[in-house]
Amino acid sequence: MFRGIINLRLIAPVCARRSSSYVKQKRYLFDLKENDDVCRQALKSGSFYLFHDLLPLLRKSGSGFSVPTVSAQELQRTINKHGQDEQKIEDAVLVGCSKSCVAEFALDLGCLEKSSLEADLDGTFTFLPKALLLLEGKCAPLVAQAQALLRWHETHQFCSKTGNPTKKNLSGSKRICSTNGLIYYPQMSPVVISLVSYKDRCLLARQEGFPAGMYTALSGFCDIGETLEETVRREVAEEVGLEVDSLRYYGSQHWPFPSSSLMVACQATVQQDKLNVNKSELEDARWFTLEEIEEALQRGIVHLKPESGTIPIWVPPKWAIAHELITSWVQEQKAHSNG
Numbered sequence: 001m002f003r004g005i006i007n008l009r010l011i012a013p014v015c016a017r018r019s020s021s022y023v024k025q026k027r028y029l030f031d032l033k034e035n036d037d038v039c040r041q042a043l044k045s046g047s048f049y050l051f052h053d054l055l056p057l058l059r060k061s062g063s064g065f066s067v068p069t070v071s072a073q074e075l076q077r078t079i080n081k082h083g084q085d086e087q088k089i090e091d092a093v094l095v096g097c098s099k100s101c102v103a104e105f106a107l108d109l110g111c112l113e114k115s116s117l118e119a120d121l122d123g124t125f126t127f128l129p130k131a132l133l134l135l136e137g138k139c140a141p142l143v144a145q146a147q148a149l150l151r152w153h154e155t156h157q158f159c160s161k162t163g164n165p166t167k168k169n170l171s172g173s174k175r176i177c178s179t180n181g182l183i184y185y186p187q188m189s190p191v192v193i194s195l196v197s198y199k200d201r202c203l204l205a206r207q208e209g210f211p212a213g214m215y216t217a218l219s220g221f222c223d224i225g226e227t228l229e230e231t232v233r234r235e236v237a238e239e240v241g242l243e244v245d246s247l248r249y250y251g252s253q254h255w256p257f258p259s260s261s262l263m264v265a266c267q268a269t270v271q272q273d274k275l276n277v278n279k280s281e282l283e284d285a286r287w288f289t290l291e292e293i294e295e296a297l298q299r300g301i302v303h304l305k306p307e308s309g310t311i312p313i314w315v316p317p318k319w320a321i322a323h324e325l326i327t328s329w330v331q332e333q334k335a336h337s338n339g
């Protein structure tokens, strides 16, 4: 059993007063998920994020973009105006509830005409990777979660055992086979992402399909039955031929690509730096100094085509946990050098 130093990134415990409203919010969310009657009521008063064929609706807001919501009444009007039955609202899926316990849903209106919808809603249905780059703060993970849940329902219409149709419960927290009652829950695939370091350098890699110049931390899906630590060791050995000798948990992130992964991030160290890169998985892997990494972080996203000559190294954007891992390594290196 691999023993590493685990120091969980703990969220500061909420104070006693706030925890009562937090607990109330989470208990209401549980009721919404599990109790169709509670959810049916909430569908009349909740707020709705809208999608069109899994593209989220974004609206220009100042110098940036926001993710607008519509009320149940506005949604009814829009659906009626576009000739759809109001029942369509029951295709919505629950994505959360506000601190004041207003239920938040996501609904895909892919059956309606897109451009007239965008005109009515004063927004644009946007390709998800682009939308996530345009959004700030909590909007990006929320849109990613909603799209992943809508996509899961779209791709799990039939029972994999009987082949018969499945039906979602009202909140969309599960699907049930119409004949044998088998219950399906939305899945995330666990993926480990490790920033490997050796003395004062860290290791970044790229796959052939990555945007030109982008390097990121090593990552890999967990095989069935593996512990996270075993996946870290296996993936690092598989991809760059090194043996991990210590690892430290950093944090986690839901990642909607290619289909809903749970990224579990850690810092890992190795005892030697001789790389043996597995070219069937990686196009390249390199050790980078603190200075090179700081330059890459400064550079931000580089939109250059491979044919434009030498492309400077860049790393995933701020909302990717790889970026956080890399930034955390820089801070530790600087704290270490400042003694």
Ligand SMILES: NC(=O)c1ccc[n+]([C@@H]2O[C@H](COP(=O)([O-])OP(=O)(O)OC[C@H]3O[C@@H](n4cnc5c(N)ncnc54)[C@H](O)[C@@H]3O)[C@@H](O)[C@H]2O)c1
Binding pocket: 189, 191, 193, 216, 217, 218, 219, 220, 221, 222, 235, 253, 255, 257, 258, 261, 263, 281, 316, 320, 321, 322, 323
């Ligand atoms: N959020 C971030 O900062 C960040 C950074 C890097 C990679 N990622 C994501 O991590 C994931 C894993 O990266 P990777 O490509 O290096 O993985 P990987 O090294 O495991 O190689 C991918 C291979 O894993 C296999 N696989 C096993 N289970 C799978 C599953 N459930 N879904 C898809 N493939 C599965 C497939 O054969 C696939 O070709 C990717 O989805 C990638 O987008 C996220």
Ligand SMILES: [Mg+2]
Binding pocket: 218, 219, 220, 221, 235, 239, 281
């Ligand atoms: Mg990998």
